[in-house]
Amino acid sequence: MAEYADPGRPHWSVRPIESDEFTDFARVCGTALLATRDPADEGFRRPVTELGRTLAAFDGDLMVGTTVVHPFTMTLPGGPRPVAGVSAVGVWPTHRRRGVLTALMRRQLADVHAAGESVAALFASEGAIYGRFGYGPASRAISATLPAREAALRPDVPRDPSLSLRLGTLPEMRKEMERVHGLAAARRVGEFQRSGAWWDLLLRDEPGGREGYGAKMCVVAEGPSGPLGYAVHRARPGWDDFEMPTGRMQVTQFFAVTPAAEALLWEHLLGRDLIRDLEVPMLPEDTPLFHLLTDRNHMRATVGEPLWIRLVDLPRAMEERSYAAPVDTVLEVADRDCPWNAGRWRLHADGAGAASFTRVEGGAGTEPDLVVDVARLGAAYLGSTRLASYVAAGMAEERTPGAAARLDVALTIDHEPCCSVIF
Incomplete structure (x- = not known):
């Protein structure tokens, strides 16, 4: 080149x-x-x-x-x-x-x-940088800390007596992890399928990079049909002045494809001996853990916006996307760095799978309903961020009342997007 x-x-x-x-x-x-x-x-x-x-x-x-x-x-x-x-x-x-x-x-x-x-994605180390190049914050992730001794699961969480747990090293459990993640990634918007090289990278665990933690281990929840969930974790021991344990466990990967497997894994992690705090740095915003806890106030959580989306080929990206409801609207899009995206476009989707995104010229019926920068569309593309919130902030202009809210309904998905790997 x-x-x-x-x-x-x-x-x-x-x-x-x-x-x-x-x-x-x-x-x-x-x-x-x-x-x-x-x-x-x-x-x-x-x-x-x-x-x-x-x-x-x-x-x-x-x-x-x-x-x-x-x-x-x-x-x-x-x-x-x-x-x-x-x-x-x-x-x-x-x-x-x-x-x-x-x-x-x-x-x-x-x-x-x-x-x-048609789509680019990145993790933004500084949020002020990438909006200038058309990227928008498109998902939120939770970093959570739970006091293991106080946090407990509700008595009515889903149970499956056919499930059991198996604990082992990362190499021992790699095949099970690959199977579970493949199933989970196909369901979770924002997750990518991991190649063998990516698994090699993510499962590296050199002693020099452990920062006082022990080697990573993996616990797998499995049933008659095979593995249904796993959690990768590592622990750091500790004791206070009164010889009481103050150990800390960090969960670096967590995936489950059934509610019962999810509950069983959390119950195991919260019940580990000598652990005072359980740290989970990357959970989707709609994690089931909120509903499984007896008292969700025990979970101290912070929310970040790590995954940013850039629509590079706007018409292709919008036509390939699914829509939860019919929508017919005209957008005027600004795009400084991809000028082929800039201009006025009509989005028509029937809510049943067919969608078109075509350029329109001036004339009757082509006045824009919404004027928006491509970064705002990127932020809304995964279905989490609402365009109406940008209108309320004065960062998008609604020419037809209710246009942003109607488009938001069409962009809705049934769960929150999340990418669990900072690539």
Whole structure:
């Protein structure tokens, strides 16, 4: 692929990296993101990195910016589709605020569009950055801490006497984890199917990176038909001045495909000996745990907006999406960095599977019902964020009363989106 020079900053050349530049790539990205891992540890991200989907910006011979696309199959409203998973975005500290990031983002969006991926996704380390490039916060995730001794499940939680638990190391339980996650990811909007290389990466557990915790273990809930849920966890022991246990357990993965398996796993985790606090850093906002607890106030939770969505090929993305109700509306969309998306569009969906998103010109019946930036549509695309909330905030303009609320109803899905892996 030829080099690319951003018209606004012609001295920043942007191109994919070569194999022998990967350590420099990791060094630039790691320095920008304050990583502690040695950039020479290529075994960490290299196996999931396609060199042809990397981009680096150069000031002469000096690499000063990085980004990469991980091509995923992600569950979106309407089913699994190819998604560009954007990662490793970083700028060398001496070159911040000089257009490096803009050059990288614009080139990457053009490449994603050329690759036929209609949607891009990323985890935003700083929320103020990516809205400028058309990304919108599209899901919320809960980080929760529970006092294990006080938190308890309701007596009427679902039970299945045919289920049992099995505890083992990550390599021992990998096959069961892969099966459960494949089923769960197909149901949860925002989850992507993990390749073998991604499983290798996620199951790495080097002693040097444990921060006082023990080795990760996996508990599997299984029945006659096979595994139905699992939780990956690690524990850190502790004792107070009175020799009382203050251990902490961190749950790094949790998936269940039946209510009874979900309840059994939580009951096991909350009942572990010597554990005072149970920490769960990434749960969907509609986690069943809220309803399983006798007193949900025992769960101390914070909500973040980690997964951001960018609609790169707007008409294709909107036509491939499913709609929960019929809708017929005209949108006027602004898009600075993907000008092929900008303009006036009519969305027509019958609520039964057929949808069209076509460009309209001026004339009778083509006045916009809603004027909106592409970042707001990206935020609403997964069905969690409401466009009406942007109208209320003055960040979208409703020309036809009720247009945003009607579109929100059509965009609704039956559960909250979530991606459990920061890619």
